[in-house]
Amino acid sequence: WCEEIAPGAVVLHGFVRDHGPELLAAVNAVVAQVPWRHLTTPGGFTMSVAMSWCGNGWTSDSQGYRYSARDPGSGRRWPVIPDILMALADEAAQRAGFGHFVPDACLINRYDPGSKLSLHQDKDEHDFSAPIVSVSLGLPAIFQFGGLQRNDRTQRIPLAHGDVVVWGGPSRLCFHGIMPVKEGFHSLVGSHRINITLRKAR
Template identity: 50%
Template sequence: MDLFSDHPTTPVMIATGAYWLPGFALPVMPTLWQVLAQHLAAYPAQRMMTPMGHLMSVATSSMGDWGWVGSTQGYGYSAQDPATQQAWPAIPAVMQALSTAAALQAGYANFVADSCLINVYAPGSKMGLHQDRDEQDFTQPIVSVSIGMPATFLFGGVKRSDPTVKIPLQHGDIVVWGGASRRYYHGVSVVKPHAHSLTGLRRINLTFRKAK
């Protein structure tokens, strides 16, 4: 279901407890991009394994107390980068402040993430419909920040088969969901090549969570 023919400029409720905040990250993007680029140089994104033994099409890195990892044993959180066995670096202040402010804008006060998953999409990559369900406290929202190439975000319901809303995310947009929609299925359609001046042929997504 495609409800948006134009890119809005004000917050949009996409489901109960879920909001699209167009351009919310743009005011801090210069600083945000600087620290993110430094992180990816030191902790390159890697393609994790699915439980079925396939490499994901999206490459990932992490920040915070807990990093999201995938393997043939399943998905979950680890305090260490599996590539180096070193602890993940702390979430930079600009990112922590942005995620807290976006959560508050969507009605979720006092959100403090302890995990930031960094997904790097190349043209042709996608993210299938899934739930964020590896966290311990489902009262805390998810804050998702889009950087670089545009992408179509799919937001569904409590069942994988529920209809999805198509949200045309652009550079600097944020989506926040929690409450009644905290465990709704969501994903990203196949990303099309549309080079961005900041990231080139990459779409980078930051997902802030309270994992533990």
């Protein structure tokens, strides 16, 4: 079912529950070309979350993070976003009331037990009028969702395998994070949580 947890933030519970195998195959195809990596934050910490991407990807340099169409190491374009993810992004955005959505960047996060994502805003995209579609696979997690100020109170939202959340409108710039993922085993994904976010970066 469809639940609006804040203005512009819509949880589509179980939206892709029956599509785990195809989605994982798409993830694995991207990861075969862009192996999991642990980025260093501008503050010098190594992230506990492992990342891969397609479409536009992250480049970090002395200025911080940027989206780029090419791997600065090889000069080659990042892999294209798999069709199944483009289709899912559009269907989820429409279901949530945002109309057609054509993302140009896809970040894939892998959480092992204990991995977390500290409270942050996503503001490196050029167009905040486009929503972000996020897909949760594997182990469950507790999502923290705050306001426009880091110190605003946060709500905790459990996210399970197959849940899709669409973040747009007034929620697009809200602070958010993921609490440390608990130890566990998912029959399809194993001891991981995978999160796919589809975005319009440029």
